[in-house]
Amino acid sequence: MTGKRGIKILTELLDLSGVKVISHRLYVGIGMILQVEQEKSFSTCPRCGTTSHKLHQNHRYIIKDLPFGEKEVFLEINRRQFKCEQCKKPFSENLDFVKKKRTYTKRLANKTIQEVLENDILSVASKGIVTKDEIERMLKDASEELPNLKPINLKRLGIDEIALKKGHGNYCAVLVDLDQGKLVTILSGRTQEIIKQTFVEWGTEILGNIEKVSIDLWNGYKKIVTELMPNAQVVADRFHVMAQINKELDTQKKEKNAKDKI
Ligand SMILES: [Zn+2]
Numbered sequence: 432m433t434g435k436r437g438i439k440i441l442t443e444l445l446d447l448s449g450v451k452v453i454s455h456r457l458y459v460g461i462g463m464i465l466q467v468e469q470e471k472s473f474s475t476c477p478r479c480g481t482t483s484h485k486l487h488q489n490h491r492y493i494i495k496d497l498p499f500g501e502k503e504v505f506l507e508i509n510r511r512q513f514k515c516e517q518c519k520k521p522f523s524e525n526l527d528f529v530k531k532k533r534t535y536t537k538r539l540a541n542k543t544i545q546e547v548l549e550n551d552i553l554s555v556a557s558k559g560i561v562t563k564d565e566i567e568r569m570l571k572d573a574s575e576e577l578p579n580l581k582p583i584n585l586k587r588l589g590i591d592e593i594a595l596k597k598g599h600g601n602y603c604a605v606l607v608d609l610d611q612g613k614l615v616t617i618l619s620g621r622t623q624e625i626i627k628q629t630f631v632e633w634g635t636e637i638l639g640n641i642e643k644v645s646i647d648l649w650n651g652y653k654k655i656v657t658e659l660m661p662n663a664q665v666v667a668d669r670f671h672v673m674a675q676i677n678k679e680l681d682t683q684k685k686e687k688n689a690k691d692k693i
Pocket residue numbers: 476477478479480481515516517518519
């Protein structure tokens with residue numbers, strides 16, 4: 432049993448606005464499950480905007496949240512259904528911290544996307560907190576939510592690729608503002624036409640301001656960059672370069688081991 436004070440501390444640690452912890456359970460080898468509840472006892476009808484206090488049904492399910500130290504954290508949430516007095520129809524409430532039909536909190540999705548941009552999908556998935564399918568879903572949601580705006584003050588652009596479904600040839604290009612560490616856009620594919628079209632839409636002023644473009648050395652992006660960004664210097668993508676260096680070192684190590692055995 433967790434005392435009142437313990438619950439209060441857990442609520443503070445969880446730090447989700449408008450949400451309080453009700454109870455917690457620890458499972459060895461799995462993690463911590465926090466049962467949480469919305470502080471407010473009402474919701475607003477999405478059809479007519481009327482505030483409803485009339486609870487219709489409880490919908491409890493478990494989602495993933497950011498880990499706490501080395502412990503995985505799951506939230507047992509309740510997406511309540513209210514009945515609108517005006518429309519006479521039930522509606523399910525909106526929760527700020529989790530999208531409908533998703534198995535993870537918004538903040539876990541944001542953190543995961545940041546990690547994917549710094550590493551790659553497989554290495555992030557191998558940590559075991561989120562699955563590859565969940566990461567793909569997060570990226571798809573993120574690309575749909577990104578405002579279709581032109582980048583502001585873009586000086587260093589990173590072009591990377593993400594495999595949406597490995598082995599299906601379903602790749603998409605990801606554009607990152609390297610100075611701000613921010614996702615600019617996720618494109619629907621990675622062909623030269625798709626990328627070129629996006630750049631052309633940005634216009635010559637934005638393209639002319641780009642000073643550095645970091646790309647994967649082994650694809651055809653360089654041609655587009657040289658053609659459209661007159662002031663940009665093309666540099667090798669640091670992750671792909673690191674991977675190449677690691678592979679190189681690995682081969683050297685293996686060769687040395689082989690020699691040592693002789
Ligand atoms: Zn209504």
